[in-house]
Every structure is written in structure tokens, then in C-alpha cells.
Amino acid sequence: MPSSPTPASPSSASITGERLTTLFRPRSVALIGASDKSVFSMIAYDNLVKFGFGDRAYLVNRRGADTHGRPTVTSCEQIGAPVDVAFLMVPQAGTLDALSDAAAAGIRNAVVLSSGYGEAGEAGRAAQADLVAHAESLGMVLLGPNHLGFANLTEGIPVTSIPGLPRQGGAVALLSQSGASSSAMLDFATMVNVGLSYMVTLGNEAMITAGHVLDFLVDDPATRAVAIFMETVRDPETFRRAARRAAAAGKAIVVLKAGSSALSARTAAAHTGALVGDAKVTDAIFADLGVIRVDSIEDMLITAGAAAALGRLxxxxxxxxxxxxxxxxxxxxxxxxxxxQLPELAAATTEALTEIMPDYxxxxxxxxxxxxxxxxxxxxxxxxxxxxxxxxxxxxxxxxxxxxxxxxxxxxxxxxxxxxxxxxxxxxxxxxxxxxxxxxxxxxxxxxxxxxxxxxxxxxxxxxxxALRNVAWWSDVTREAGRRHAAAAPVTVPPAARRHGQWPEDAARRLLADAGLPVVPARLVTTADDAAKAAAEFGGPVCLKVVSPQIMHKTDIGGVLLDVPAEQDSVKSAFEAVTAAAKNVDGAIVEGVLVSPMRRGGTELLVGVVRDPHWGPMLAVALGGLFVEVLNDSALAPLPVSPAQARQLLGRLRGRAVLDGVRGAPPADLDALAAVIARTGDLALALGDDLESLEINPLRVDGTTIEALDAVVTWARKDSH
The missing domain is CATH 3.40.50.261 (Succinyl-CoA synthetase domains)
Incomplete structure (x- = not known):
């Protein structure tokens, strides 16, 4: 096979909307593997002919046999005219050679129908990696594999094996990771008059992902809303960038996301990891991006159609x-x-309607x-x-x-x-x-x-x-798209060289205090006599907690004693008890005991950050303190979070009414609380990739008093040297 120059490999970042223009708006198409015996080939060719694109479609059959009533060529190089897209309908075993043949003819876009790749176990994943590497070496981008192509319905260019395409374009683009489901989606869209500008099946998204296609559609003048059926977001950063551009452009994104999976990296040392499930993370990310999430095909298409018709409210x-x-x-x-929201009408509206309506x-x-x-x-x-x-x-x-x-x-x-x-x-x-x-x-x-x-x-x-609720919500959250959390005040953090191993509570407390976060007063002591002196200084009942980097959950081993009277004998006995409990833990090194004044009343919250492997640091706010896992009442958001966004998180908690004050308790200072939550997020961001998780639990709120009573910090690097 003749060789051709090897252009630069198209990385994910280089697959821009402009780069995809020749794919989704091709001047001509080659059907590679065209055959009268293939249903896929027959449907694809029939679509092209019905849309008046038949004279710009070239049939490639390795035997050169007449196909679909037309002569064929055995190689793309025999076409003798520029071709923008190769639709590969060949078996997996012949795909790499077919890509090489297309590239030799100057074709730079491939639509790969074949299955048996990433969806087919370890061998399939290896084959998909080879497919991508080969396409990159040829300077090609590919859509798929394991899908059914796409249709540009605005310009009447179908490159797909899905029958029954609507002949008239519309304002909603439909993207789907499932090719088989796309046919039903097309039928329903037609039934309810949701006109489509594009229909793109994504398949395995080996190279071109939903985010890349979304980025292209943001600049498409015919598309005013995008409906996406997906099982996973395979390229989070590309999707995030494209979604932000769509929000700024006033184009709604409506997603039906199926399936769920646990986070691949969950910190066992902190409760926050258990709160951040995949579905909750997805909801939080989509809410932050202004992406409308729905749970049915019908709601996805009707909402997208309404958003395209109504625009931002x-x-x-x-x-x-x-x-x-x-x-x-x-x-x-x-x-x-x-x-x-069905708001009550203003007095002037009521008066105007009263004049119109009959007396009854x-x-x-x-x-x-x-x-x-x-x-x-x-x-x-x-x-x-x-x-x-x-x-x-x-x-x-x-x-x-x-x-x-x-x-x-x-x-x-x-x-x-x-x-x-x-x-x-x-x-x-x-x-x-x-x-x-x-x-x-x-x-x-x-x-x-x-x-x-x-x-x-x-x-x-x-x-x-x-649909109207969804469009109203999207309008509100995207109205000021692009406005992000203002730069935080500088955060004091420890040197990078210290950010590793396991930190005891005393070190975690200092981290919070140095960052300007409120922490309950405490003294680290190493003897029973010093513990008694510290208790006397606090002048009331105290709490004693053993401090050891090897003991993260102190209560579980009897390393915490609460409400200890400030009398000398009681404090000394408590000191001996918590240190003795720690000695029963193999390998535990006791650095001392924290003595702090006992706190009662108020509302306990958890505020924590855990690093999602796909989306980065996620902030969790939950009610319950020690009972947070029982109550399971949490709200999540990606960082950074402003104080205003932190207040919105508090408003999403089912038990948020307790912060307003119940049974005579003072209402929480929500502005101050939101500022503490936002500052916790700022600290986590300042610590960068070194941080695995940061948890304040409980964060006690009693009117205007806000204090961290305990904290856990875990680092990505576990070694101590």
C-alpha cells in the first residue's frame, strides 16, 4: 500500500470543534465495506440517496463487485476525488488496513461501525487502544467504534445505518452512547415535534467523545439545545469546558445518564468518601455546569425541545x-x-384578569x-x-x-x-x-x-x-455563566515536603487554624499532671482525646472520653484511660492527649473534601456529625465554592430547618457558616494534588458560634519519609 505523510497525532485537546467540521459537514463520503449482503451498508446507502447525497457517496468493495446497483472501487485511492469521511463497515480484523487505505487517499475522518472493542473485555480494550494509536499515527480522528454513525439533518447529510431519519432539520442535537436506542429516540422526537439538527451515536468514544461533539455544537448556528443519552462521561475535562461554553452561549444541555459505579478511589479514613457516590457526584457536577439531568427519554427530548423553543427565561x-x-x-x-414555581399573581395582574373573567x-x-x-x-x-x-x-x-x-x-x-x-x-x-x-x-x-x-x-x-421547571432552573443557574468564585484570600498551608504520611488530629487542627478556620480551643499534653492543669485553665468539664497518627477513629478504640469533670483526679484518670486504650492498638505511637472544653447543644455538621478521580476535589456538607452515615443527608459541589454557593448547599439538605433554630435554640448564622464552608474548600484547593481528603466532623454550629471539634486529613502520599 502506498505510504502517505504522517501528520501530527490529534490529541484530545486538538480535537476542536473546528477540526470536526469536515467530519460533521462532509462534502463527500466513502462507504468502505459496501456490500449487498450487509444490512448496515444497504441502510447507509439508502439514507444517502434519499437525502440527495448519493452522487457524493463512493462505494468501496475489496472485490470490486457492483453494489447497491452501482460500480465500486477496491481502494479509496481509486476514488480520484477528495473525500472527507470514511464510513468503515468492515469486520474488526480489517479495520486497521481500511484506515490505512483511507488515510493514503487523504481522508482524515473515520466513522467506525465495528464492535468487539472496549466493550468486549481485556482483548477488546487492547484492540481499541491499537485502533486509536493507528488512527493517531495516520493523523485521523475517528467516531466510535461500536456505533451506527451520525446524521447532519440540518444540511441533509446522513452517515448512518439508522433507518427512518426525519427529513426536516430542527434545533435540538441528539447525542447517544447507545446506537440501538437512537432509533427509538428519533421516532419519539418526530412524534412530539422535536426537530433535530444532528443525531450522533457515540459508541465507545475511543477518540471523539461527547464533550468534543458538544464543543462543535456550541458553535453550530442551527442547534439551540443538546440532548444527550450517556452511561458515563468519558472525558470529564473536555465535557466540562464544552458545557461551560454552552451555558455562556445560552444553549441548554439535557442529559439522561444511565448506570452508576462506586468511586474508584475512596478514602477509608474519613466518612466523606462514603457520602460521595457516583450518582451524587454526577448530580453535583451537572448542577454546577447548568446541565439539566432527567430520568427518561421522553423528558430528555421534550425538555430539550422546550429549551430550544423558549430560550433562557x-x-x-x-x-x-x-x-x-x-x-x-x-x-x-x-x-x-x-x-x-407557580407564583401568586401580583395585585395588578389579579385586577386585570378579574376584568376579563366571568363573575363565576x-x-x-x-x-x-x-x-x-x-x-x-x-x-x-x-x-x-x-x-x-x-x-x-x-x-x-x-x-x-x-x-x-x-x-x-x-x-x-x-x-x-x-x-x-x-x-x-x-x-x-x-x-x-x-x-x-x-x-x-x-x-x-x-x-x-x-x-x-x-x-x-x-x-x-x-x-x-x-420541561418548564427544567428550563426555568437552567435559566437561573446559567444566567451569569462564566462568573466563578472570586479569588480567595491567601491560605497558609504547610510546605509540600510535609504533606504525606498520616497526620494526627493535633496536626490537622493546626492546619485548619492556620487557614483561618475556627477550631475549639485545646491543649496537647503528654502527662496526667499537664492534663489536669489544662482542664483547670478551661474551668469546666472537658473532653480528652488520644493523639496518634495511627489511630484515625479514636472513639472506636476507647480513645475519647467526654464530659470529664475538671477535678484533678478525674482528669488524670481519664488521661490514663485513653492512653491505655491506645497502647492496645498494634503499632500506634501516642504523641499525647488533647484536652479541650466540653461543648453541648448546637447542630453538628460534617464538612469535607474528597478527590474524585475523574472530576477532582468535591466538597461534601452533611448533617449529623457522628450520625452522618445514619441520616445520609448530604449535598455535594465541585470546588471552588463561594459563600453564596455554600448557602445553596445548606439549602439542599433535607434537615436544613434545624439550622433555623428549633425548640428555642438560636438560629445558625448562615452567612458565617457558609464562609467557613467556602474557606474549607479554599484550603483543600490550596493543598493541591497532595491532599486525598479533608474532613471536619463535627463542625458545631450554635447560633453565631462555629467551631471544628475534630478533623481528619489524609494525604495522597502515604509514606512517612
């Missing part, structure tokens, strides 16, 4: 205007279940326009205008049926759709039509909608509330 409030009082009841129930109507949100709107459809028009003008409403949903079958009765419905469309045209905020049930949006439906000037319909009451 100015306010989270949802206003509902409905022909059905029953639908109003259902919407109100679902809004409460799902956390959607009730003015509220959701608004039942009653049967009077059947007689006078302008009630719809005027109510939509009034609802949209309310200062708390960011989007108005209008519930009314629209036909999907042409039974000759369209003229009955059309007058209502026209009246609704007139109100939408004059509305002061985005609006959307809502069908009561999950019914198809057909050509007949679209004709009725177009006549009335209705641009978008969401089918189903629950689906509408889910």
Missing part, C-alpha cells in the same frame, strides 16, 4: 392559562411534587378560563397577555387541545388556537401551548398551529411541568 415563575379546571388541579399537584371564575395561577372562553375565545387572548405581564412570570403555558387527526372538524378548534396564538404574539414573556395528553404532533397538527401562529406545543401535563 428571565424569571422562574410559570403561569398557566387553561380551558380545563381539572387540568389546573393536575398541574398544581405536579408543580408541588416536582418543585416547579376564580382568578389565580393556574387560571381556569372556564367555559366562557368557548363562547368568547378572546378571553384566551386577553388572559395570556395579562398573565405574561405579571412581574413574577417567566413563561406562560396555555392548556387547550389541538387536533392530530384530520376528521374534518379542524374549523371548530382553529378559532381557539387562533385566539391563543394572538395572545402569544403580544405576550411580554415566552409562551408555549400544552396538550393535556401525550399525543402525536402530526402534519395536521402543524397546519393548525401554523394558521394560529402557535410555534411550539408540549404534549402532556406532567411532561410540560417537568
Amino acid at each position: 428571565d424569571r422562574p415563575g410559570i403561569g398557566i392559562v387553561s380551558i380545563s379546571g381539572g387540568a389546573c388541579d393536575i398541574v398544581a399537584d405536579r408543580a408541588e411534587d416536582l418543585g416547579a 371564575g376564580t382568578v389565580q395561577n393556574p387560571l381556569d378560563v372556564t367555559g366562557a372562553a368557548i363562547i368568547d375565545p378572546t378571553i384566551f387572548t386577553r388572559s395570556i397577555r395579562a398573565m405574561a405581564a405579571d412581574p413574577s412570570i417567566g413563561v406562560v403555558g396555555v392548556i387547550q387541545g389541538v387536533p392530530w387527526l384530520d376528521d374534518g372538524s379542524a374549523h371548530v378548534t382553529q378559532r381557539f388556537v387562533d385566539a391563543i396564538g394572538a395572545g402569544m404574539a403580544d405576550a411580554a414573556c415566552p409562551t408555549v401551548f400544552i396538550n393535556q395528553v401525550l399525543q402525536p404532533i402530526t402534519d395536521h397538527t402543524r397546519t393548525v398551529m401554523a394558521h394560529g401562529g402557535v410555534k411550539y406545543v408540549i404534549p402532556g401535563l406532567r411532561q410540560a411541568i417537568v
Whole structure:
């Protein structure tokens, strides 16, 4: 085979959106392994012909046999014309040679259909590594393997073996790690009128990942929202960068993530590791990036369609205007279940609606326009205008049926759709039509909608509330995209040479105190007499804790005694007891005993940081102190975290009401608490990759008093030298 120059290997960072332009907007395509015996080949070629791309498709068959009614070539070099994409439908054993042949012909993009790679055990992973290395050596990028290709539906370029592609492009790009599921997703998107700009099956993402494709789509003018079905985020940093760009561009990302796995690196020395499960980390990362997470294909596509149609909302409030009082009841129930905001209307809005509604109507949100709107459809028009003008409403949903079958009765419905469309045209905020049930949006439906000037319909009451809540949430969290945590005040940290081995509590306390974090007073003593003197200085009941780098969980071995009277004999006895307990631990070196004043009351929290192997340091805030694992009430966020974000984390705790003060207890100073939480994150970041985990447990909060009562620090480097 003739040799060709070896361009630079395309690293993950070099696979930019611009680099992918020739892949997703090709001028021509070569079907390598074209065969009348292959269903994949037949569907792929049929798609190209149906979309008018047949004259720019070249068939490569190693025997040179006529295929799909056309002559073929035996090598890409025989094509004799520039080709942008090679669609490889050859068995795995022939893939490397097929890549070489394509590269020799100047083709720089490969779409690899074959399976048996990373999904097929150790041998498959080795084959995938060889595939990537070979593509890199040829200066090629590849999509797949183990997938079904892609379709650029905006420009009518299908490079896929999925049948039944929609012929008209739309505003939502669909990415899927599952090729087989994509066909069902396409069907549902067509049924509910979610037009697609691109459909990309990702397969194993051996080289091009979801993040790379997302980065390309951020700059695609036709794409206004992206729906992604994924089982894992294979290139976290690329995905994170692309998601931030999408947020800044006002393009919503809606993800259906299936599957879960435990963190591969979990610290056993601190409770925080047990709190940071894969699903919680994913939720925290997506929330930080403004990525909408859903749990069904239907919600993914309907939410993405709504986001593309509505764009970013100015306010989270949802206003509902409905022909059905029953639908109003259902919407109100679902809004409460799902956390959607149906705000009370302002006095001016109520007054305006009262003038529109009949005397027997009730003015509220959701608004039942009653049967009077059947007689006078302008009630719809005027109510939509009034609802949209309310200062708390960011989007108005209008519930009314629209036909999907042409039974000759369209003229009955059309007058209502026209009246609704007139109100939408004059509305002061985005609006959307809502069908009561999950019914198809057909050509007949679209004709009725177009006549009335209705641009978008969401089918189903629950689906509408889910979608509008999601779009409202996304609008809020991405409105100031790009604004990150301001630079923290300098944090004092120990020299890098000391950041290893196991640190006892006394060293962890000093680390916190040096960083400006509040720590309960304590004295490290090495004799019973010194312990008694320290207790006398504190002037009340004390706590004694043994200090040893080999004993991380002191309570478990009897190394902690609480509420010890300050009398000399009691303190000395407690000192002897905790040191004796430590001597029973093999290899434990006792550095002394911490004596600190006893604390009672208040609320105990855990504040900790653990390093996720994929996403980096994650901050965990949890209620419960010693009982944190029992209560399992935690909230996570990637670092850095600002004090404002820390307050939001506290607000996500199920037991957050205890911080407001219960049974006469003073309310917590939430601003001060949030500042301590944020400062803990700043300390963890300042320690860099040396830190494995940092845990304050408990962090005691009693009104304005906030103190760390115990702390554990573990380092990535375990050796002591």
C-alpha cells in the first residue's frame, strides 16, 4: 500500500470543534465495506440517496463487485476525488488496513461501525487502544467504534445505518452512547415535534467523545439545545469546558445518564468518601455546569425541545392559562411534587384578569378560563397577555387541545388556537401551548398551529411541568455563566515536603487554624499532671482525646472520653484511660492527649473534601456529625465554592430547618457558616494534588458560634519519609 505523510497525532485537546467540521459537514463520503449482503451498508446507502447525497457517496468493495446497483472501487485511492469521511463497515480484523487505505487517499475522518472493542473485555480494550494509536499515527480522528454513525439533518447529510431519519432539520442535537436506542429516540422526537439538527451515536468514544461533539455544537448556528443519552462521561475535562461554553452561549444541555459505579478511589479514613457516590457526584457536577439531568427519554427530548423553543427565561415563575379546571388541579399537584414555581399573581395582574373573567371564575395561577372562553375565545387572548405581564412570570403555558387527526372538524378548534396564538404574539414573556395528553404532533397538527401562529406545543401535563421547571432552573443557574468564585484570600498551608504520611488530629487542627478556620480551643499534653492543669485553665468539664497518627477513629478504640469533670483526679484518670486504650492498638505511637472544653447543644455538621478521580476535589456538607452515615443527608459541589454557593448547599439538605433554630435554640448564622464552608474548600484547593481528603466532623454550629471539634486529613502520599 502506498505510504502517505504522517501528520501530527490529534490529541484530545486538538480535537476542536473546528477540526470536526469536515467530519460533521462532509462534502463527500466513502462507504468502505459496501456490500449487498450487509444490512448496515444497504441502510447507509439508502439514507444517502434519499437525502440527495448519493452522487457524493463512493462505494468501496475489496472485490470490486457492483453494489447497491452501482460500480465500486477496491481502494479509496481509486476514488480520484477528495473525500472527507470514511464510513468503515468492515469486520474488526480489517479495520486497521481500511484506515490505512483511507488515510493514503487523504481522508482524515473515520466513522467506525465495528464492535468487539472496549466493550468486549481485556482483548477488546487492547484492540481499541491499537485502533486509536493507528488512527493517531495516520493523523485521523475517528467516531466510535461500536456505533451506527451520525446524521447532519440540518444540511441533509446522513452517515448512518439508522433507518427512518426525519427529513426536516430542527434545533435540538441528539447525542447517544447507545446506537440501538437512537432509533427509538428519533421516532419519539418526530412524534412530539422535536426537530433535530444532528443525531450522533457515540459508541465507545475511543477518540471523539461527547464533550468534543458538544464543543462543535456550541458553535453550530442551527442547534439551540443538546440532548444527550450517556452511561458515563468519558472525558470529564473536555465535557466540562464544552458545557461551560454552552451555558455562556445560552444553549441548554439535557442529559439522561444511565448506570452508576462506586468511586474508584475512596478514602477509608474519613466518612466523606462514603457520602460521595457516583450518582451524587454526577448530580453535583451537572448542577454546577447548568446541565439539566432527567430520568427518561421522553423528558430528555421534550425538555430539550422546550429549551430550544423558549430560550433562557428571565424569571422562574410559570403561569398557566387553561380551558380545563381539572387540568389546573393536575398541574398544581405536579408543580408541588416536582418543585416547579407557580407564583401568586401580583395585585395588578389579579385586577386585570378579574376584568376579563366571568363573575363565576376564580382568578389565580393556574387560571381556569372556564367555559366562557368557548363562547368568547378572546378571553384566551386577553388572559395570556395579562398573565405574561405579571412581574413574577417567566413563561406562560396555555392548556387547550389541538387536533392530530384530520376528521374534518379542524374549523371548530382553529378559532381557539387562533385566539391563543394572538395572545402569544403580544405576550411580554415566552409562551408555549400544552396538550393535556401525550399525543402525536402530526402534519395536521402543524397546519393548525401554523394558521394560529402557535410555534411550539408540549404534549402532556406532567411532561410540560417537568420541561418548564427544567428550563426555568437552567435559566437561573446559567444566567451569569462564566462568573466563578472570586479569588480567595491567601491560605497558609504547610510546605509540600510535609504533606504525606498520616497526620494526627493535633496536626490537622493546626492546619485548619492556620487557614483561618475556627477550631475549639485545646491543649496537647503528654502527662496526667499537664492534663489536669489544662482542664483547670478551661474551668469546666472537658473532653480528652488520644493523639496518634495511627489511630484515625479514636472513639472506636476507647480513645475519647467526654464530659470529664475538671477535678484533678478525674482528669488524670481519664488521661490514663485513653492512653491505655491506645497502647492496645498494634503499632500506634501516642504523641499525647488533647484536652479541650466540653461543648453541648448546637447542630453538628460534617464538612469535607474528597478527590474524585475523574472530576477532582468535591466538597461534601452533611448533617449529623457522628450520625452522618445514619441520616445520609448530604449535598455535594465541585470546588471552588463561594459563600453564596455554600448557602445553596445548606439549602439542599433535607434537615436544613434545624439550622433555623428549633425548640428555642438560636438560629445558625448562615452567612458565617457558609464562609467557613467556602474557606474549607479554599484550603483543600490550596493543598493541591497532595491532599486525598479533608474532613471536619463535627463542625458545631450554635447560633453565631462555629467551631471544628475534630478533623481528619489524609494525604495522597502515604509514606512517612
